[in-house]
Amino acid sequence: MSGHGEHEHTPHVVPISTYVGVFVALLVGTALTTAVAYVDLGRWNTVVALVIAVTKMLLVILFFMHVKYNPGLTRIVIVGAFFWLGIMICFSMADELTRGWEYTPLPWNPGLILPYVSHLLF
């Protein structure tokens, strides 16, 4: 199961310089996202904010959470979780943002619908 498990458990120790580098990058990202909010980029403000947030997230996941040094099984779980999150957000938005495209449905009226359904069935 483990990729490197013949001998005793030898943890992959991340050097302090890597941790500090990631820490500084996260602080720079925070400063950047705050500064960009005061610049008028129109709708791109949100895009830039999310790109910075996702970059910060990847830094935390890969280095602070050691996923860079983990076996593939852990990564599959993580990718799966975000895939499901993507399904939830995309399908919900696909519903919500396209409601104006259709004619407004008629209110519920059994007198109209039941003959139609029975026509389909029989």
Add this chain to the structure above:
Amino acid sequence: MSDTALHHPNPTGFAHQFEDLEQQHEAGRLGMWIFLATEILFFGGMFTSYTIYRALHLPSFIIGSHLLEVKFGATNTVVLICSSLTMALAIRAAQTGKNKSSIIFWLILTMFLGALFLGLKLRFEWYHDYVEHIVPGFGFQYRPEWGSAAPGVQMFMCFYFFMTGLHALHMVVGLGVLAVLVGMSARGRFTSQYYVPLEISGLYWHFVDIVWIFLFPLLYLIGGRYMTGGH
């Protein structure tokens, strides 16, 4: 030998159902990630509904966002990033076989930063919001300058308090977990061979940090801060 076994039946924390410590370590880590997958979807539900209502009521959300103080949100982001670093260093102290006081030092520092986050949030944000009458359900008052956007502003504040409240609840749970880890460290439970509880608690702590990394721009920085609210 048997005497030691009585007092320390399991000095390395190795559980007999596993092949070796490496496999035990991987199993613990994988289990924690599966729990975090459920947490991603748990918070994801809130982020999804936030996205929908933001798309429906963007002007109200911009007004609501400008009711929040960027300086406190940014400060708390920095505090949480610092706490993630100290958490990583606590685990590193165990990995490199440092003595237990070193592990405890980093854990306590992490707890201090977590408590600082909550303290800043309560004292300078939530209490201030209560005084300003912008807490839904606790004397929320529409302001004339909001005009017809006012119900949407209240909606935004609902999202703000539920999302930051749920995040703060996770911080409180994290502080409890860290307190248990301090106790385990004090009893000398962690070695360079066995530190699974530290590592998977660290995963949880970093996850809570990641949630805040998204909450900060999405709640505090909507629509850019160059705009003036109220139109």
